[in-house]
Amino acid sequence: MILLGEGEAADAKRRLLTRAGALVVGEDAAASLAIVALDEPDEAVARLRARGVLVNAVDRPDLCDFTLPAIVDRDPVLIAIGTGGASAGLAKVLRQRIEAMLPATLGRLADALYAARGDIRRRWPAADQRRRAIDMALAGGGPLDPVTPLAGDAVAGWLAAPDQAAPAGLVVILLRSPDPDDLSLREARLLGQCDRIYHRPDVPAAILDRARADAVRIAAQHPVGGAPGLTIDLGWSDR
Incomplete structure (x- = not known):
């Protein structure tokens, strides 16, 4: 990696x-x-680009071919926060806040879950059973809550414990606004757990995006009952 410049930014x-x-x-x-940390980077950027080098010019997003995200490192868990060059300061503050939330044990939790893959498959042979069991264990307040410092044997203790009852049936969520930030914590958690969503056609995509990526989404005026697992009927409280 080429680095051009002197002073605090280059250091x-x-x-x-x-x-x-x-x-x-x-x-x-x-x-x-290359990273160019110069007060006047235009000429250096032009020289490097002429050689086919991709350039990041510090504080000059208009001259950047790539940007560097802020990184939260809980090896092997990595979280990258990027703003497309819009504000490195914003990315830094978000990194600091996320780092304060995530305990040092998070990487050990990831390693323990990887090592226990065979035991998890034997305990829950069906893919949907495994997904629900892991989701419930990692949920807020669960035995493997990733934002809570955990003992080294937490995964083994979870595998040895009796199954938790998975949520099932039909849940009705009435939206108060099209802003996903207005969802309650319970509503957001249920959306992240549900298997299928029956939603009014005018429910915004920003709300639907809070559900699991693989959850079935069906635009309908009325829910269809009878399917196993957790189903959500998503509509409006004032319509």
């Missing part, structure tokens, strides 16, 4: 690249990517 980028394991070199070295 910060050097620390970031070194921490990520990058080999930092000068402008004349062979590389595919």
Whole structure:
């Protein structure tokens, strides 16, 4: 990775690249990517692009071929926060807030779940059973709640415990506004757990996007009962 510049901005980028394991070199070295931390970066960017190098110009999104996200690292869990170059400060603040939420044990939880894949499959042979069991375990307040510091044997204890009753049946959610932020915590949790949604045709996509990506979405005036699992009837409280 080519790095051009001196001063605080360049030093910060050097620390970031070194921490990520990058080999930092000068402008004349062979590389595919470059970061330019100069007050007047236009000429340097033009020279690098002429060589086919992709460039990130600090604080100049109009000159960037790529951007660098803010990273929350709980190895092997990585969370990247990007704004497309709109505001590095916003990405940094969001990273700091997310880091404060996530305990140091999160990476160990991921490793333990990976190591227990065989035991999880034997405990819940059907794919839908496994999904519901894992969703419930990782839900807020669950035995594997990822934002709660966990003991090293938490996954083993979860596997040895009796099954929790999975939510089932028909739940009616009446929307108060088209803003997904107006959903209650319970409503948002149910949307994340449901197997299918019967929704009024005018329910906004922003609300439907809060459901599981693989949940069935059916535009209908009235729900269709009788299907197993958790079904949500999504409509309006004032219509």
